[in-house]
Amino acid sequence: MTTATAAPLSPTPRTSPTRGRNRTVAERDHLLAFLDEALLAHLGVWAGGHPVVLPTAYAVDPDGPDEGGSLYLHGSVGAGWLARALEHDVCVTVTELDGLVAARSGFHHSMNYRSAVVIGRARRVEDEQERRHALDLVVDQMIPGRSASLRPPTRKELAATVVLALPLAEASMKRRAEGPVDDPEDIAAGIWGGVIPLRRVAGGPVSDQDSDPSRVPADVADRAAGFR
Amino acid sequence: MTTATAAPLSPTPRTSPTRGRNRTVAERDHLLAFLDEALLAHLGVWAGGHPVVLPTAYAVDPDGPDEGGSLYLHGSVGAGWLARALEHDVCVTVTELDGLVAARSGFHHSMNYRSAVVIGRARRVEDEQERRHALDLVVDQMIPGRSASLRPPTRKELAATVVLALPLAEASMKRRAEGPVDDPEDIAAGIWGGVIPLRRVAGGPVSDQDSDPSRVPADVADRAAGFR
Numbered sequence A, B: 001m002t003t004a005t006a007a008p009l010s011p012t013p014r015t016s017p018t019r020g021r022n023r024t025v026a027e028r029d030h031l032l033a034f035l036d037e038a039l040l041a042h043l044g045v046w047a048g049g050h051p052v053v054l055p056t057a058y059a060v061d062p063d064g065p066d067e068g069g070s071l072y073l074h075g076s077v078g079a080g081w082l083a084r085a086l087e088h089d090v091c092v093t094v095t096e097l098d099g100l101v102a103a104r105s106g107f108h109h110s111m112n113y114r115s116a117v118v119i120g121r122a123r124r125v126e127d128e129q130e131r132r133h134a135l136d137l138v139v140d141q142m143i144p145g146r147s148a149s150l151r152p153p154t155r156k157e158l159a160a161t162v163v164l165a166l167p168l169a170e171a172s173m174k175r176r177a178e179g180p181v182d183d184p185e186d187i188a189a190g191i192w193g194g195v196i197p198l199r200r201v202a203g204g205p206v207s208d209q210d211s212d213p214s215r216v217p218a219d220v221a222d223r224a225a226g227f228r
Helices: A030-036 A079-086 A128-141 A155-159 A182-186 A218-226 B028-039 B080-085 B128-142 B155-157 B184-188 B218-226
Strands: A041-046 A051-056 A059-061 A072-074 A091-101 A112-118 A161-167 A173-178 A194-202 B041-046 B051-054 B059-061 B070-076 B088-100 B109-119 B161-167 B172-176 B192-203
Touching: A030 A059, A030 A091, A030 A112, A030 A173, A041 A079, A041 B041, A041 B051, A041 B088, A041 B128, A051 A079, A051 B041, A051 B051, A051 B088, A051 B109, A059 A079, A059 A128, A072 A079, A072 A128, A079 A161, A091 A128, A091 B041, A091 B051, A112 A194, A112 B051, A128 A155, A128 A161, A155 A161, A161 B218, A173 B218, A182 B161, A194 B161, A194 B218, A218 B192, B028 B059, B028 B172, B041 B080, B051 B080, B051 B172, B059 B128, B080 B161, B109 B161, B109 B192, B128 B155, B155 B161
Parallel strands: none
Antiparallel strands: A041 A051, A041 A091, A059 A072, A072 A161, A091 A112, A091 A194, A112 A173, A194 B192, B041 B051, B041 B088, B059 B070, B070 B161, B088 B109, B088 B192, B109 B172
């Protein structure tokens, strides 16, 4: 672990939660571990008159060239959000839902979750080596080790792809991982309260019609097994 | 099903996907069914200089008073994003991840997902009956039927809670639900391709320390069982 990753998070006012400070995760290690584990980001860009929030794959290089490390996104050169993303600061939020909190009143119903918010100015990655590295990381975020088992991208594929990098410097993380926080009267009344834990699981790999089901690669099999 | 819900989606330019039109879901029924099933929204608001994207619970009333039906959000009166959400149009995006698409090249790696995007001006709900209805819907979105089994909110709880409504008029939905779309050369080369299906499952309900594990309510037990 590098010095950078062992440091505490030092969010600015715009990434400092104004509510629920007790849920704030202060360690950069925890942020990086969470971003390493999660699969899906929601990217918010200003589209002129309104924000747009889109689901997207992502990957992180804690030792990337941006301040605090690099969060990478990719997209087609034809994607409408892309030009917008470079005009203003953007927000990338990664959330995993861990449970439904069934409190003893509607008011105290909640969810258990982990969520990271990164705000900053995206940089369009131009360096060819960094672009390839970032695209490999995005594939490996989905299925660890997979990029090394595949052919390299073609010149045409690279030309069709834009890679953006966002500094991890301005980031915050929140986590709720507990039972309901109820009013004493509702507890005394004997009403049931608790949590329904949620998790993501994988089904067995489904081979494409042109692929041999007996030849599922180890990285794919491991990934599918790892979710259980 | 009302006439409104049976109608096709008629997105405006800002909710018309510019890429991947083949993934567009054109039926309002499908949008509503998806929003009924999913659990978590990401709300994007303009915070002055940058967007902020926050995870949040939500609920939908297809027959709500807003054009196309109402999408409800709630929050604490002290929440920082709340004032911002009323100053500009907002974007609410709901995404469920359904699989990892392990293509035969890195370029064609993808995810299977369903995602709905709703853009519009939020309305602060003032009518007390609509506020209570919306808050019940948010609880029931997490655990169907639960709101009816709980005490009504107190005056103090209602005073601490803000409810926002967003018209479902301007909405779009995309879905990817297939195997990899690979280049013929990579298929001919005999490389394996396929999908790792993903789904959300629940563990058994975890009773709070002051609750009797043998008295888990039926709505909670049903919800936990329904995820499997």
